[in-house]
Amino acid sequence: MVEWGAVILVPVVLRLVLGAEFIVHGYPKLFKDFKGTAGFLAGMGFKPGVFWASVLGISEFFGGIAILAGFVSRIAAGLLIISMTVGTLLKIFKWKVPFSKGHDAGWEWEALILMGLIALFLLGSGIWSIDAGQGWLWG
DSSP states (O other): OOOHHHHHHHHHHHHHHHHHHHHHHHHIIIIIOHHHHHHHHHHTTOSSHHHHHHHHHHHHHHHHHHHHHTSSHHHHHHHHHHHHHHHHHIIIIISOOOSOBTTBOOSHHHHHHHHHHHHHHHHOSOSSSHHHHHTOTTO
């Protein structure tokens, strides 16, 4: 038996949480410490750093807004899945961070966000979204 309350609420809750998360993390990359982000990325081999900082900041900030609003959510989630996969793989293989480090950050948070993005990508933005109102396939 399908629980319609869950069908309606799950995409909305995912959108609210994931959208807020990416807005909060994308904003400083674009508007507070763009040079620092560019330098950090260039130092990791993502050159030119300014280009990759723009890609990362724009995808996180504006992708977060799109997800929050339920506008082209699958496209935004797809781009953020790529970003989170790269970040998670860097933590695992380059920095050798364990899954969990107790009170310190492991890569468990990235894994949770990545799974939430995959769920949103598969479910779509739900019926309470701009995509649903427009009949948009990619939402």
